[in-house]
Ligand SMILES: Cc1cc2nc3c(=O)[nH]c(=O)nc-3n(C[C@H](O)[C@H](O)[C@H](O)COP(=O)(O)OP(=O)(O)OC[C@H]3O[C@@H](n4cnc5c(N)ncnc54)[C@H](O)[C@@H]3O)c2cc1C
Ligand code: FES
């Protein structure tokens with residue numbers, strides 16, 4: 001994705017399936033792309049962070065919530081956090097407690113923020129997604 | 136990545152033929168064990184046979200008194216299945232404790248059992264519930280299936296097709312996570328079955344999953360955590376590493392077994 005398609009939004013953090021910086025959606029479900037063989041995805045739909053909102057269009061509500069709530073510092077973990085968060089909303093709905101969000105972030109590491117604002121961003125983004133056409 | 140040939144069979148029979156025809160071919164299901172191993176060059180199979188596109192191999196259903204889970208059922212599917220939740224809720228909970236949400240979207244029960252990691256969760260459920268592993272060739276009882284660290288009774292060209300779990304009267308799984316890997320530092324699955332009680336321990340044994348028979352005998356007389364007072368699992372033969380000593384693991388087995396029995400009784 002990064003080298004052949006030049007979709008560099010998806011990050012390689014650990015390359016050992018621990019950090020979640022590489023999370024994309026495969027047939028609509030969050031997966032760690034560093035541990036998913038591209039040939040196995042042949043014939044399936046892959047969505048990266050670039051696919052959340054069209055070029056030049058307003059950001060996806062989850063992206064906007066991270067901006068608004070200061071859910072990132074260096075931003076390295078952010079694409080994976082956002083793709084994980086969008087999947088979480090698809091599975092568990094728009095009203096997410098801090099406890100559920102923290103539990104669901106099991107596979108996503110951030111070395112900057114201390115997670116507090118990531119959790120706040122996801123809670124707000126989940127609510128905003130209820131009012132948006134962008135899934 | 137180095138080069139390998141990728142095969143996408145549509146049936147178990149085709150997959151089996153590919154394994155027979157190509158020596159050193161490896162099956163891949165979720166890839167969440169095999170891909171990391173390949174990236175580290177600890178394995179470099181020249182042929183990969185993808186099980187994930189075989190229709191019906193991930194079916195979850197009740198067959199008589201048994202819960203039958205197809206080999207390529209993903210951890211998230213088992214965790215969220217209404218059928219599993221109804222028949223053996225402890226098994227659904229166990230699947231929901233594996234790794235993280237993204238891992239659960241890819242990893243499969245068949246892959247986990249074929250790998251038989253000594254700290255994996257499913258082996259504890261399979262051994263405690265007395266499940267049967269069904270392959271393209273035969274049926275294997277849990278006791279004969281697990282054969283030590285990363286080792287099973289599977290032959291090189293044998294494919295797990297499903298796992299049959301007899302429904303217990305009560306069951307619970309309690310996992311104490313390794314803080315770094317989130318695998319089980321110790322995990323205990325307790326099952327009260329119609330004829331006996333089984334306590335299976337993962338994460339602790341230097342030879343992989345095992346049964347705590349002293350606990351089983353006491354619990355068979357009376358299924359209450361109180362009967363466990365004064366009984367302990369010896370530390371000999373348990374893992375000792377930077378995450379915990381053998382004594383610590385032995386202690387955890389006692390604590391988690393008590394909690395599992397309490398949890399199983401609380402489900403009434
Ligand atoms: C970050 C991370 C955290 C994890 N945490 C946990 C955890 O907490 N607890 C836990 O139990 N596991 C954990 N796992 C392991 C995870 O559950 C794996 O998915 C699982 O062990 C292997 O399943 P798979 O389908 O991915 O197998 P694959 O990687 O595709 O295959 C594994 C092995 O099994 C063989 N195989 C696969 N399917 C079959 C079959 N049907 N018949 C015969 N052989 C087969 C393959 O040839 C290969 O040798 C974790 C993994 C990761 C990456
Ligand atoms: S790069 Fe995939 S999980 Fe870290």
Ligand code: FES
Pocket residue numbers: 071072073074075076077078109110111112113
């Ligand atoms: S913002 Fe820097 S790693 Fe999360």
